[in-house]
Structures are given as structure tokens and as C-alpha cells.
Amino acid sequence: MSIPIRKIMVYIDGTEQSITAAQYAICLAASCGAELFVQYVVNTRAVEELLKARIFLHDEQVEYERDMEADAQRYLDYVSGLAARKGVAITKKHSKGSVHKEIVDAIHENEVDLLVIGELSRIGSRRDEFYDESEQAMRGVPCSVLIVKDQERVWNMYESMG
Amino acid sequence: MALLDLVSEEIVKIPLESKDKPDTLRELIQILKDAGEIDDLIAVLKAVREREDKQSTGLERGIAVPHGKTAAISAMKLAIGIAPQGIDFDSLDGKLSKLFFLLLAPPNQSGPHVQALAEIAKLARSQAFCEALVHAENAREVVKLLKGE
Numbered sequence: 085m086s087i088p089i090r091k092i093m094v095y096i097d098g099t100e101q102s103i104t105a106a107q108y109a110i111c112l113a114a115s116c117g118a119e120l121f122v123q124y125v126v127n128t129r130a131v132e133e134l135l136k137a138r139i140f141l142h143d144e145q146v147e148y149e150r151d152m153e154a155d156a157q158r159y160l161d162y163v164s165g166l167a168a169r170k171g172v173a174i175t176k177k178h179s180k181g182s183v184h185k186e187i188v189d190a191i192h193e194n195e196v197d198l199l200v201i202g203e204l205s206r207i208g209s210r211r212d213e214f215y216d217e218s219e220q221a222m223r224g225v226p227c228s229v230l231i232v233k234d235q236e237r238v239w240n241m242y243e244s245m246g
Numbered sequence: 247m248a249l250l251d252l253v254s255e256e257i258v259k260i261p262l263e264s265k266d267k268p269d270t271l272r273e274l275i276q277i278l279k280d281a282g283e284i285d286d287l288i289a290v291l292k293a294v295r296e297r298e299d300k301q302s303t304g305l306e307r308g309i310a311v312p313h314g315k316t317a318a319i320s321a322m323k324l325a326i327g328i329a330p331q332g333i334d335f336d337s338l339d340g341k342l343s344k345l346f347f348l349l350l351a352p353p354n355q356s357g358p359h360v361q362a363l364a365e366i367a368k369l370a371r372s373q374a375f376c377e378a379l380v381h382a383e384n385a386r387e388v389v390k391l392l393k394g395e
Contacts, residue, residue, distance in 0.1 A: 097357050127357055130364035137367040138338060139311050141301055151356035158354070205251050217361065 093121040093177075094200040095187055095218060098159050101202025105232040106163045107242040109200040110172050112230075114245065118197070120174045122163050123190050124156040127217070129182035149180075170245050184220035191225045199229045249365040252324035253392050256281040258385035260328040262346070267302075267335050270327070271295065271312060274348040277325040289318035290350060304337030308344040308380065309370045313363060315353050322358055323350045326388060330380055344380045 094109035096102040106122060113120040131148055134140035140148070160176045167174045177194075179186045191199060201218045222229045232238060259277050264270040275291050278284045293314035297303065304310040325348040332342025347366045351359035370376060375391070382388045 097361075098355060099358060127360050127364075130360045133364050133367055134360065137370070138305060139303065139313070139363055139367055143300075144297075148356050148360055151353070152360065155354060155356055 087116070087118075089116050089118045089197045091121065091194060091196045092118045092198045092200060093123055093187075093191060093194065093196040094163075095123050095125075095202075095221065096159050096163060097124065097183075097202075097217075098155050099202060100235065101232075103159075103163070103166075103202075104235045104238050105200050105202040107166060108230075108232040108238045110163075110167045110170055110174075111238075111241055111245055112198075112200070113167075113174075114170055114172050120167065120172060121177050121190070121194055121196065122160060122167075122174050123177040123179070123187060124160055125183045125186040126152040126156055126178070126180035127183050128152075128180045129185075166242075170242070183217035184224055187221040188224045188226075191227055196227055199225050199227055201229065201231055203231060203233045249324065249362045250392065252322060252362070253326075253389055254281075255385040255389050257283065257324055258326045258328075258388045260382060260385060260388060261331070262327045262329040262333070264329070264333060266333065267298075270329075270333050270335065270346065271298065271348075274312065274325045274327050274346055277327065278323050278348075278350075283323050284319055284350075286318040290314070290316055292316075293318070293350070294348070302336040302338070304335035304343045305370065306337065306339040306341070307370075307373060307376065308332065308337075308341060309376060310335045310337065310343040310346045311349065311363065311366055311370070312346065313349045313351075313359075315351055315356075315359070317353055319350055319352050321352065322355060322362060324348065324362070328380055328382065328388065345376055 094106050264273045279287050293316035297314045303312045327346040332344050335343035
């Protein structure tokens with residue numbers, strides 16, 4: 085019988101929900117012996133849209149992209165530390181562009197079996213303008229998707245893991 | 247965090263009372279203070295003014311998107327103000343601004359800040375929807391419109 089989950093990818097964006105997802109992914113990877121990828125996407129697509137809409141100035145584009153690069157490094161290092169505490173090795177993935185497209189591409193490139201993402205917005209809207217990048221990725225990836233909820237329970241699970 | 251997660255009746259004010267740009271910025275931030283979302287109004291105002299001084303965030307067709315990063319908050323904050331009569335916000339097209347989205351973020355949340363601003367930018371492209379917001383009667387109606395109800 086083949087192993088159902090050999091490669092897990094967790095998408096993080098610095099939100100609490102995504103860090104909770106990372107904790108859950110660490111626990112899951114440890115329990116089933118799966119390889120764990122941690123993906124952060126610097127959303128340069130959105131920055132370009134803001135520049136085009138003239139909400140951002142050029143120096144804001146530079147500033148925010150620099151800050152997002154720093155955030156990427158910080159959050160990837162943080163999750164790496166969380167994983168190391170539990171003896172789980174991770175592969176850090178860092179790209180820039182359109183978030184959902186980069187996630188889909190990374191899933192294909194690394195032949196990921198399971199995408200783990202943080203809880204989606206609790207408030208839905210029927211307006212197209214309000215879109216969640218994670219939700220778009222969830223709809224576009226070819227693999228199964230796990231949405232992590234219940235931050236407190238996940239934290240306790242992570243903390244109690246040997 | 248999606249933009250809609252930041253929306254509630256408490257952060258919407260219609261109509262705004264201010265008649266000029268400096269007062270409007272202060273009034274938008276006061277919405278957040280009155281809603282208990284921020285403590286340090288002065289620090290937040292400083293951050294927003296710093297951005298505004300570089301170039302007005304008054305866009306075209308009556309929409310303005312003042313924004314800033316500040317360590318005075320620990321999570322993203324949104325305030326929506328509507329001035330049906332219009333306010334001179336030094337906009338790019340020279341017209342009065344009627345629909346204001348103030349979006350603030352702490353310095354370490356650039357990604358979610360960019361995402362939320364991009365959602366506002368997309369929303370602003372729908373002239374009909376923006377008109378509907380400007381003509382809303384109260385905060386509850388504004389929230390319902392945003393949620394697509």
C-alpha cells in the first residue's frame with residue numbers, strides 16, 4: 085500500500101492563522117513521516133496593482149517589497165524554529181509574484197500530496213472584489229487541501245508533541 | 247486576514263462631519279479610537295499624515311485610500327467614512343472625495359496590508375458599487391453592501 089501523504093506543503097503569510105497551520109503541518113509531518121515544505125510568497129502582483137491604481141507611490145512599492153522580503157525571511161525562520169523544536173526538518177520555499185499562482189506552481193514542482201493552509205475568512209461575501217488568496221489557491225491546486233482551525237487545540241497538540 | 251474581517255458597523259461613519267482634509271484624516275482615525283480599535287490617535291495620525299504629505303491618497307471618482315504603517319497598533323485596522331457632499335481631499339482628478347477607506351497596519355504585516363489595499367483597489371474600480379456605498383443611509387447598510395447581502 086502506498087503512503088497517502090509523502091509531501092506536505094504549508095503556506096504561510098505571517099498571519100496567526102498561517103502560523104497555526106504551520107504548527108499543525110509540523111505535527112502531521114512528524115506523525116506520518118512526510119517531507120514538509122513551507123512556502124511564503126511575496127505578493128508583488130498586488131503591489132503592482134496598487135502602483136497602477138496609484139494607491140502606492142514608487143518608493144512605497146520598493147519599501148513594501150523590501151518589507152515583505154524581510155517578513156518572508158522572518159516567518160520562514162520562525163517556522164523553521166518551530167519545526168526544529170520537534171525534530172522535523174523543513175524545506176523553505178520563497179517566491180514572488182501572484183500568491184495563488186505561485187502556490188499552484190510550487191505544488192506541481194514539488195509533487196506535493198497535501199496543501200495545508202490557515203483558516204479562511206469567517207465572513208464571506210458574494211462580491212468578487214473580496215478574494216482570499218489562500219481560498220483561490222485551494223480551488224486551483226491539484227492536491228488535497230487541509231484547512232486548519234481551532235488555534236488553541238492546535239497549539240496544545242504542538243506543545244504536547246514529543 | 248481578509249478585508250471583510252475588519253468590517254463592522256462600529257468602524258463605519260456616515261456622514262462624515264469634516265469639511266477639509268486635515269480634519270477628515272483626524273475624524274477617520276477618531277472612528278477607530280471611538281470603536282476601541284486604537285489607543286494612540288496622535289501616533290496613528292502622524293503615520294497617516296507622513297504618507298499623505300508625499301502625495302494625496304485622494305484618487306479618482308471620489309475615492310480616497312489614506313493608509314499607513316505604525317507600531318502604535320498590533321493588528322490591521324480599517325475605518326470607512328462617507329461624505330455624500332464631498333470633501334476637498336486634493337484628489338488626483340481635482341474632484342471632491344466622498345468615500346474614504348483608511349487602512350492601517352503594524353510594520354511587520356506588510357503582506358496582509360498589501361492584500362487588503364489590493365482588495366480596496368479592486369472595489370474602487372466598480373463605480374456603481376462605490377455610488378451605492380456613497381448613497382447608503384447608515385453604517386448597517388454599508389456593511390450589508392460590502393458583504394454582498
